[in-house]
Amino acid sequence: MITRIPVEGVGFKAYEVLVGKDLLKDAAGYISPFLKIRRVFIVTDANVAPLHLAPLEAQLTAAGITAQHLIVEAGEQTKSWEGLKTVTDAFVSAGLDRKDIVLALGGGVVGDLTGFACAVYMRGIDFIQIPTTVLAQVDSSVGGKTAIDHPQGKNLIGAFHQPRLVLCDLDVLTTLPAREVRCGYAEIIKYGLLGDRDFFDWLEANDAGVLALEPEAIRHAVARSVEMKAQIVAQDAREGGARALLNLGHTFGHALEAEVGFGDLLLHGEAVxxxxxxxxxxxxxxxxxxxxxxxxxxxxxxxAGLPTAMSDIYWKDGRNSPFDPERLLVHMGHDKKAEGGTLTFVLVEGIGKAFVAKKVNRQSIHDFLVRDGAHFQEA
Structure with a gap:
């Protein structure tokens, strides 16, 4: 069964997110209606390429579609100016123009980087998202937010550029390490926590099935997450209002990611x-x-096996936190939601009731971080 979820809004062409099994095996059939010329360019990474690139290219070739590809280094460090240059240089070398379409085959890093490259190359070319991680399927592949990181903050340099199609093949998730599945689950439970208490209740009872990728559990979890994101994007495509709720946990989490250097020490889902x-x-x-x-x-x-405190995060030499509250506040000041030097957070009135809090008192956050770190280090 394939679930088709429309994503509609002001200022962009409507598109669909397809959630189901075996989508990658018939990718050529889903992609063909969007091709103006019978060729595509695939961007993927060194982890995904050995698993999925050759079968995808073979299928495209059999359908009469020429495929070229670029394999980038896996990991958050690839979302950089250098990574962007690598991708756009490859577009130029391949002779891509505005009639071409690019396939982003990978997790959130590949999707964000490829989408941003497509947004700025020739002032915008089309791309299709083929997310291969739980996190990318339920979050970063939908909604058109594309970006690279800056040393001072995550996703500070980017653009809104919606895909033409998103293919969420649940079969590809079986190749993921357990840690990556847990990271995706963090973004799934986020939807329940910010706006759907019934979904949160369901996840409480079914988290083991979702984490084990049991077919019906993971299908429902991914589809409901995408439905919620699509509804929010329809209201607020460019994050001027309701869409900010999707950042629950992200102001705190992005600061932690920036402090540890955007690497494997703390993955995005763990930080969230x-x-x-x-x-x-x-x-x-x-x-x-x-x-x-x-x-x-x-x-x-x-x-779900996810960290919930700063003391759960360890440095490479085996030390755990403390994190310096002042340094974390500096990173928070670079958050995209910050306005006029004041801090903005997504806070909660309860499970399923998130709200945007602007001009949050800086000293109160500082004092909270001191207490939060000390309490959980002693626990």
Missing amino acids: AVGMAQAFRYSAATGACAAGDANRAIAAIRH
């Missing part, structure tokens, strides 16, 4: 997991959220 737990703890500490809801949310994140 800690950030969501911090958002609930801070909301409870300020009286916005009942302590019972905060404890329940944090327990559900932890039950």
Whole structure:
């Protein structure tokens, strides 16, 4: 069964997200209607290429579609100016023009980098997302946010550039390490925490099935997540209002990622997991959220095997935190939601009730980070 989820909004062409099994085996059939000329350019990474590139190219060739490719280094460090140059140089060398279409075959790094390259190359060429991780399927491949990182902050340089199609093949997820599946689950549970308590309840009861990639559990989890994101994007395509809710946990989490250097030490989903737990703890500490809801949310994140505190993060030499609150606040000041030097956070009134809090008191965040780090290091 294939679930088709439309993504519509003001200022971009509507497109579909397809969620199901065996989509990659018939990718040529899904892609062909979008081709103006019978060729594509594939961007993938060194982890995905050995698993999925050759079968995809063989299938495209059999359908009479010429395929060229670029394999980039795997990892967050590829989302950089150098990575962008590598991709756009490859586009120039391949002679791509505005009639061409690019396939982003990979996780969130490949999707973000490729999408941004397509946004700026010749002022915009079409691309199709073929996300190969849980996180990319439920989050980064949908909605048109594309970017590279800056040493001072994550995704600071980017553009809104919507794909023409998103193919979420659930079969490819079976090649993922367990850690990557857990990272994707962080973004799945985020949807329940920010706006759908019934979905959160379902995840509490079915997290083991989702994490084990049981067919019906993972299908429902991915499809519901995409549906929620599509609904929010339809209201706010360019993150001027409701879409900011999708950043639950991200202001805290991005600061942690920036501090450790955007690498394998702390993956994005893990950082978001800690950030969501911090958002609930801070909301409870300020009286916005009942302590019972905060404890329940944090327990559900932890039950999935995800970190929930700064003391769960270890440096390469084996030391765990503390993180310096002042340094984290500097990173938070570079967050895209910050306005006029003030801090903006997505906080919660309870499970399924997130809200955007602007002009959050800097000292209150500093004091919270001090308490949060100290408490959990002692625990």
